[in-house]
Amino acid sequence: MRIEAQGLGRRYGRQWIFKNLSHDFRPGTATAVLGPNGAGKSTLLSILAGQLLPTAGAVRYALGGQPLPVAEVPRQLAYCAPYLELPEDFTLLELLAFHTRLKPLRPGISTANLVDIMYLQKARHQPVREFSSGMKQRLKLGLALYAAAPLLLLDEPTTNL
Known part of the structure; x- marks a missing residue:
């Protein structure tokens, strides 16, 4: 799956978490996002996962060379984060x-x-x-x-x- 991020930015109130981030994430590659606490790493992943809208810029998705609507991204995504909740009543x-x-x-x-x-x-x-x-x-x-x-x-x- 390809993800193209162009000019991404996210702010909360007047505080920009990050600005003008562009990157082409290509299938079969690994990318590490590094930075100090509060740098926006988790926010960026939430945007790339389609769970959060950027304040600026755009994210485009493609699967097999065909455009993929953001609504379809969760079906193509496996996501692990400590803040994600699990249904705790299930065994x-x-x-x-x-x-x-x-x-x-x-x-x-x-x-x-x-x-x-x-x-x-x-x-x-x-x-x-x-x-x-x-x-x-x-x-x-x-x-x-x-x-x-x-x-x-x-x-x-x-x-x-």
Whole structure:
């Protein structure tokens, strides 16, 4: 999936978080966004994910060389961030069954494989609300890393691990 950011800027009130950011994110490449706290890294990822509108500039998406409407971006996106909420009333197996109906896992990965990969075997029948912060982060990472999605966005992926 290709993302083209042109002249992006975001401000809150009168304070610009970042201005005039342009970059062409091409399929098959990895990009790291570095900066101090408050530099706008999470804000930028939210804009690229289509969850937040920029104050200035534009974001264009393409999949397979064809333009992709912003409304379709969530279907093509796997996203992991410590501030993303999980449905905490579900058990792990219930959450995985629900989530994988909306966003399938990569070919060759089953729900049972994913539970093993995340080292959450003993928590299969436990409500997510009872998980430690580290267990929740492993769950978020597993869902993102093993999703059948052409775009992966990771915001502070090692937080709480």
